[in-house]
Amino acid sequence: GENVEQHPSTLSVQEGDSAVIKCTYSDSASNYFPWYKQELGKRPQLIIDIRSNVGEKKDQRIAVTLNKTAKHFSLHITETQPEDSAVYFCAASRPPTGYALNFGKGTSLLVTP
Amino acid sequence: DAGITQSPRYKITETGRQVTLMCHQTWSHSYMFWYRQDLGHGLRLIYYSAAADITDKGEVPDGYVVSRSKTENFPLTLESATRSQTSVYFCASSGVEDEQFFGPGTRLTVL
Numbered sequence: 001g002e003n004v005e006q007h008p009s010t011l012s013v014q015e016g017d018s019a020v021i022k023c024t025y026s027d028s029a030s031n032y033f034p035w036y037k038q039e040l041g042k043r044p045q046l047i048i049d050i051r052s053n054v055g056e057k058k059d060q061r062i063a064v065t066l067n068k069t070a071k072h073f074s075l076h077i078t079e080t081q082p083e084d085s086a087v088y089f090c091a092a093s094r095p096p097t098g099y100a101l102n103f104g105k106g107t108s109l110l111v112t113p
Numbered sequence: 114d115a116g117i118t119q120s121p122r123y124k125i126t127e128t129g130r131q132v133t134l135m136c137h138q139t140w141s142h143s144y145m146f147w148y149r150q151d152l153g154h155g156l157r158l159i160y161y162s163a164a165a166d167i168t169d170k171g172e173v174p175d176g177y178v179v180s181r182s183k184t185e186n187f188p189l190t191l192e193s194a195t196r197s198q199t200s201v202y203f204c205a206s207s208g209v210e211d212e213q214f215f216g217p218g219t220r221l222t223v224l
């Protein structure tokens with residue numbers, strides 16, 4: 001089955017700096033790659049996603065890049081703010097499993113003022 | 114997010130007891146999923162369903178049973194709870210090719 005590796009497991013940055021989280025996947029048939037943010041005690045919430053026919057996608061301070069050849073994708077957060085502190089999960093999914101997600105183990109991001 | 118609910122939110126049970134976790138969504142989404150979240154493992158798929166009466170196993174299905182007689186409900190049953198099933202359980206739903214929306218989670222403790 002699909003195996004998603006996520007690095008780093010923890011990341012500490014100063015407010016205003018950029019943060020990058022990287023994921024690799026094993027199944028070349030995977031075609032949907034969402035990123036979820038989970039605050040302590042809360043449910044995961046989608047922050048951005050990308051499909052395999054797109055190389056990059058941006059939404060304000062957040063961007064995701066996908067390299068299908070290397071089977072890796074990355075989350076970039078610019079101008080980080082303390083409220084960006086949370087655990088971030090990458091995931092990958094392939095048809096025909098109805099976008100059942102295989103998650104990475106998460107990155108705990110701490111943004112210090 | 115209010116469209117997907119889970120009950121109970123917290124449950125304490127004993128080894129060997131049967132426990133059912135409920136999940137209800139109001140969007141008429143076709144797909145529903147059960148994940149468990151454990152420290153060091155992230156979120157792992159237990160079971161998923163593409164439609165009423167269609168279910169399939171995920172990564173960690175052993176010890177769990179699901180059913181989906183109605184589109185809006187997707188209960189998860191632990192037939193004989195074990196301590197290793199202590200976890201936070203998240204239900205999620207999605208339409209075809211849409212974002213997965215997660216429920217608020219159920220924190221289950223098996224003593």
